Amino acid sequence: MLKLSKMTDYAVVILAEMASLDGQLLTAGALAQHTKVPEPTVSKILKLLVKQNLVASTRGSNGGYTLSKSPNDINMAHVIMATDGPVTLTACVESSGQHCDLSDNCNVKGKWNPVNQAMQNALENVSLQQMIGGRA
Amino acid sequence: MLKLSKMTDYAVVILAEMASLDGQLLTAGALAQHTKVPEPTVSKILKLLVKQNLVASTRGSNGGYTLSKSPNDINMAHVIMATDGPVTLTACVESSGQHCDLSDNCNVKGKWNPVNQAMQNALENVSLQQMIGGRA
DNA sequence: TCAATTAGTACCGTTTTAGTACTGATTAAA
DNA sequence: TTTAATCAGTACTAAAACGGTACTAATTGA
Ligand code: FES
Ligand code: FES
Numbered sequence A, B: 001m002l003k004l005s006k007m008t009d010y011a012v013v014i015l016a017e018m019a020s021l022d023g024q025l026l027t028a029g030a031l032a033q034h035t036k037v038p039e040p041t042v043s044k045i046l047k048l049l050v051k052q053n054l055v056a057s058t059r060g061s062n063g064g065y066t067l068s069k070s071p072n073d074i075n076m077a078h079v080i081m082a083t084d085g086p087v088t089l090t091a092c093v094e095s096s097g098q099h100c101d102l103s104d105n106c107n108v109k110g111k112w113n114p115v116n117q118a119m120q121n122a123l124e125n126v127s128l129q130q131m132i133g134g135r136a
Numbered sequence C: 001t002c003a004a005t006t007a008g009t010a011c012c013g014t015t016t017t018a019g020t021a022c023t024g025a026t027t028a029a030a
Numbered sequence D: 001t002t003t004a005a006t007c008a009g010t011a012c013t014a015a016a017a018c019g020g021t022a023c024t025a026a027t028t029g030a
Helices: A006-020 A028-035 A039-051 A076-084 A112-124 B006-020 B028-035 B039-051 B076-084 B112-124
Strands: A055-058 A064-067 B055-058 B064-067
Touching: A006 A028, A006 A039, A006 A064, A006 A076, A028 A039, A028 A064, A039 A055, A039 A076, A076 A112, A112 B112, B006 B028, B006 B039, B006 B064, B006 B076, B028 B039, B028 B064, B039 B055, B039 B076, B076 B112
Parallel strands: none
Antiparallel strands: A055 A064, B055 B064
């Protein structure tokens, strides 16, 4: 249905909360309370975001999470990559690595690539800062 | 994963085949043979496309399907609408009609709307003609 | 009447997704 | 050194979405 997963939706809400309290080290539990997203899910998402270096974690007692970049430098394409994997509109997009059954006698082979790229670009041009209402 | 369904993928392949044989009345079976898409699936997709007035059907013996518009006037957003429903990136996009659990204290409410619109526009600007390789 | 063909609906099996649970590693503080 | 808090990683389960199929009804030309 050309939709984002709930994970991505949640991830943006969580990131937005972190941005609004920038600099603070927040635990998964605290973020769950603030955002009303179930805590185990928050934890799961934060781990994914750490892997993409969108947030930094501090382990141990008094640990927590904080943004590892400025909200201006975090874009939606990157967040989606973290939670849902790369943007690949169809199985036959080059970057997908997958093989399409129809590729032998397909009359639209490769034609999705530029469309896919356009989507990617559009998402890269939306920053977390914009998602929390800022202009820049 | 921000991907299109296989249905949409197939639909475009089928439409492209129809475009390349423009004017001819083609049965679901014939299109299945040409495209290698399983026939029942072809039938299902054609029915969806008829509902959106992208193809016209003729019933009865010697019946079949044909494009109801020029390939220039068929765009990907419309095809996606036929096979997957409207483009709604997240549950909280205005046009989705759905209600988001987090909407009460959500700090990114409504912020997906322009992004969603950008996607929609990008898809509207890709015609079937372009998908079959034509410039215009 | 008969055969071809689309229309509509309903169903099932598989895959994907969301959510949960559990164990292990790290760190600060008592 | 012990304890408690916290993140890391993995594995599992339940629910939803999706792809595919089957079946019946309606339409039309011969
Ligand atoms: S639909 Fe996959 S290669 Fe064309
Ligand atoms: S995430 Fe749904 S309203 Fe904000």
